[in-house]
Amino acid sequence: MTRVRVQGVGTSNFGKQSLDAVDLVWAAIHEALADAECTPADIDAIFVGNVLAMPGTAQRALLAAGFARPPVLTLENACSSGTLAVHLGVQSVLRGESRRVLAVGFEKMSDTIDGPLPPDPSDPESAAGMILPAIYGMTAHRYMHRYGVTAEQLASVSVKNHRHAMANPRAQYRGEFSVDEVLASRPIADPLTLLQCSPVSDGAAAVVLAAADLDGAGPVVLSSEFESGAAWPARDDRVWNYELVERVAGRAFARAGLSRDEVDVVELHDAFTIGELMTLEGMGFFAPGEAGAATQEGVTTRGGRLPVNVSGGLLSRGHPLGATGVAQVAEVTWQLRGLAGERQVDGAEIAVVETMGGNVSGLSGNGCVVMALARDGV
Amino acid sequence: MTRVRVQGVGTSNFGKQSLDAVDLVWAAIHEALADAECTPADIDAIFVGNVLAMPGTAQRALLAAGFARPPVLTLENACSSGTLAVHLGVQSVLRGESRRVLAVGFEKMSDTIDGPLPPDPSDPESAAGMILPAIYGMTAHRYMHRYGVTAEQLASVSVKNHRHAMANPRAQYRGEFSVDEVLASRPIADPLTLLQCSPVSDGAAAVVLAAADLDGAGPVVLSSEFESGAAWPARDDRVWNYELVERVAGRAFARAGLSRDEVDVVELHDAFTIGELMTLEGMGFFAPGEAGAATQEGVTTRGGRLPVNVSGGLLSRGHPLGATGVAQVAEVTWQLRGLAGERQVDGAEIAVVETMGGNVSGLSGNGCVVMALARDGV
Numbered sequence: 001m002t003r004v005r006v007q008g009v010g011t012s013n014f015g016k017q018s019l020d021a022v023d024l025v026w027a028a029i030h031e032a033l034a035d036a037e038c039t040p041a042d043i044d045a046i047f048v049g050n051v052l053a054m055p056g057t058a059q060r061a062l063l064a065a066g067f068a069r070p071p072v073l074t075l076e077n078a079c080s081s082g083t084l085a086v087h088l089g090v091q092s093v094l095r096g097e098s099r100r101v102l103a104v105g106f107e108k109m110s111d112t113i114d115g116p117l118p119p120d121p122s123d124p125e126s127a128a129g130m131i132l133p134a135i136y137g138m139t140a141h142r143y144m145h146r147y148g149v150t151a152e153q154l155a156s157v158s159v160k161n162h163r164h165a166m167a168n169p170r171a172q173y174r175g176e177f178s179v180d181e182v183l184a185s186r187p188i189a190d191p192l193t194l195l196q197c198s199p200v201s202d203g204a205a206a207v208v209l210a211a212a213d214l215d216g217a218g219p220v221v222l223s224s225e226f227e228s229g230a231a232w233p234a235r236d237d238r239v240w241n242y243e244l245v246e247r248v249a250g251r252a253f254a255r256a257g258l259s260r261d262e263v264d265v266v267e268l269h270d271a272f273t274i275g276e277l278m279t280l281e282g283m284g285f286f287a288p289g290e291a292g293a294a295t296q297e298g299v300t301t302r303g304g305r306l307p308v309n310v311s312g313g314l315l316s317r318g319h320p321l322g323a324t325g326v327a328q329v330a331e332v333t334w335q336l337r338g339l340a341g342e343r344q345v346d347g348a349e350i351a352v353v354e355t356m357g358g359n360v361s362g363l364s365g366n367g368c369v370v371m372a373l374a375r376d377g378v
Numbered sequence: 379m380t381r382v383r384v385q386g387v388g389t390s391n392f393g394k395q396s397l398d399a400v401d402l403v404w405a406a407i408h409e410a411l412a413d414a415e416c417t418p419a420d421i422d423a424i425f426v427g428n429v430l431a432m433p434g435t436a437q438r439a440l441l442a443a444g445f446a447r448p449p450v451l452t453l454e455n456a457c458s459s460g461t462l463a464v465h466l467g468v469q470s471v472l473r474g475e476s477r478r479v480l481a482v483g484f485e486k487m488s489d490t491i492d493g494p495l496p497p498d499p500s501d502p503e504s505a506a507g508m509i510l511p512a513i514y515g516m517t518a519h520r521y522m523h524r525y526g527v528t529a530e531q532l533a534s535v536s537v538k539n540h541r542h543a544m545a546n547p548r549a550q551y552r553g554e555f556s557v558d559e560v561l562a563s564r565p566i567a568d569p570l571t572l573l574q575c576s577p578v579s580d581g582a583a584a585v586v587l588a589a590a591d592l593d594g595a596g597p598v599v600l601s602s603e604f605e606s607g608a609a610w611p612a613r614d615d616r617v618w619n620y621e622l623v624e625r626v627a628g629r630a631f632a633r634a635g636l637s638r639d640e641v642d643v644v645e646l647h648d649a650f651t652i653g654e655l656m657t658l659e660g661m662g663f664f665a666p667g668e669a670g671a672a673t674q675e676g677v678t679t680r681g682g683r684l685p686v687n688v689s690g691g692l693l694s695r696g697h698p699l700g701a702t703g704v705a706q707v708a709e710v711t712w713q714l715r716g717l718a719g720e721r722q723v724d725g726a727e728i729a730v731v732e733t734m735g736g737n738v739s740g741l742s743g744n745g746c747v748v749m750a751l752a753r754d755g756v
Contacts, residue, residue: 020500055456072606074454078433122398228450
């Protein structure tokens with residue numbers, strides 16, 4: 001069976017910026033191709049993750065970068081659009097349809113929005129205010145009530161990820177904040193404050209994936225799983241999407257033959273602080289209700305037992321929707337190659353990436369991708 | 379080798395309407411499932427074509443229709459988004475990954491635009507006015523100059539497709555227009571007048587595709603080809619996208635083992651009148667420069683030798699971007715099953731569908747899908 005290797009990765013800087021989408025994509029592609037030591041002619045197919053751009057934007061960047069006409073599939077799966085692009089690239093190589101593919105994610109959010117994704121006018125609950133910050137806020141209240149988790153524990157996710165981003169020169173935001181400062185930042189959707197919400201971001205990321213028998217080096221994909229989710233029942237005793245994350249992660253660990261305690265570094269979907277906690281628990285790293293205390297104790301900080309979002313995560317590196325999942329794969333690739341500079345997790349051999357894309361209202365469909373990777377030779 | 383059958387099809391009405399996207403999708407899915415005599419539980423995967431909707435819209439409709447959690451892939455490939463969804467569904471069944479899939483296309487354009495797709499601000503040529511009507515207009519001038527094609531011949535495409543739509547109760551527009559009336563309608567991008575441009579449309583379409591060895595009836599897919607295009611060189615002696623259409627259609631005919639004169643009915647991408655002519659020639663149905671005269675002579679009218687766009691085409695049935703390609707497949711399925719009512723092409727046994735998706739400026743990437751289908755048992 002062919003395995004798939006990440007041969008090269010690249011990203012733009014993240015944050016609101018004047019570069020347009022084509023320039024951002026070009027920067028990410030250029031770096032990824034150079035990193036993989038290949039040219040556009042070596043790429044058999046291209047998978048693009050994007051949510052908001054006008055049709056053809058990615059193709060314009062690809063043509064500017066010298067691609068002639070490989071097939072381009074542009075996927076939209078909300079926040080996990082980029083991870084889905086990587087996942088489909090992996091599948092394409094595994095099936096033998098392609099030998100080497102490019103997965104690209106990008107978003108120029110600042111062109112179209114300056115706050116949360118707007119309500120879907122055709123969804124009465126969304127139109128009435130049930131948009132993502134509100135759903136995450138309600139989820140957080142439920143979670144705090146159910147498990148006795150505290151506002152301080154939630155805030156400690158933000159403190160950690162902003163601190164992690166201090167070592168990431170491409171991050172959108174970074175800084176040393178105290179728990180009190182996080183809690184005192186502007187209220188967005190109680191109990192979530194501004195510093196607990198991912199920002200409006202522009203950015204792009206790209207990865208080159210190749211059959212492991214081709215020349216080249218880089219981490220190997222141990223498993224990649226995708227599932228579209230059912231509606232959130234809203235009356236479930238567990239929080240939003242918990243069940244979907246649990247199921248997809250369970251399959252990804254099983255396929256990879258990994259136990260949770262073999263994982264050295266995790267990039268996961270912390271669009272809001274509550275998201276990181278419930279995802280860690282859904283993925284089986286902590287028992288329900290225990291991720292908050294673990295975060296407070298430094299378990300998920302770089303240097304701790306299970307470093308989570310050492311890039312800064314969506315909260316601090318930024319969350320340009322389509323780019324996010326591809327940037328997560330880029331980050332763990334740097335980690336597994338020992339190239340993450342000041343934010344390197346020592347001796348990282350096994351990494352896991354998770355992204356969950358809910359729709360605007362969150363109350364209906366969503367999708368989740370979980371991927372496990374190993375250092376080359378492990 | 380498994381073959382793929384279209385087991386059932388459905389569409390909404392087309393045209394600006396108050397139904398929201400979820401209702402439109404629901405109508406199309408409901409009809410397609412009933413037509414295929416199957417339920418959501420019989421569907422292994424879902425492929426969605428859409429350009430403009432908010433994330434999750436299709437999933438909301440799918441959940442409303444009773445789907446639990448099959449994988450949903452949402453594709454964006456401009457005007458050929460829907461055909462690409464069908465193409466990927468066909469590939470999924472051919473590969474044996476799925477036994478029965480649903481392809482859905484939809485668009486609620488009237489929610490977001492009331493004229494041509496707006497310029498891409500990051501593309502200087504687009505921002506300066508080089509948007510789709512302008513590109514098609516320039517293409518038309520070049521074509522008329524090169525081949526001596528007349529404005530009356532261009533207009534005859536509109537006359538024919540509006541007349542065809544008289545027999546399509548779900549079409550957005552229909553009517554008996556004279557060539558003079560078409561030419562006298564409001565100028566949009568010289569030489570193209572209002573009645574030569576496809577409208578802003580809302581609509582949805584769905585098809586159920588299944589392995590041909592499953593119980594069920596319906597046309598068989600003989601071939602389905604997709605390619606992403608290079609930039610239009612603008613200095614090419616041939617018109618925009620001619621080369622891409624030629625290449626993809628050539629492969630689709632070769633794979634199907636068909637000659638052009640075996641085709642009984644064609645649904646193709648007439649976003650503008652010039653598009654129908656150049657596509658007919660690019661596909662090899664007519665020599666360069668000859669499709670206009672053939673149209674004027676009635677060759678492509680229902681009852682003629684090669685009926686083209688008997689549904690009314692994009693010009694008259696409407697062009698809800700993501701829905702268009704799926705609606706084309708639905709139309710030829712009705713034709714091949716003898717269920718097209720007043721617009722039935724007698725004895726139709728072989729059909730071809732073509733959709734070309736260019737980006738907003740048209741000057742960079744695009745993609746084309748061509749598909750050949752045969753009546754069950756042929």
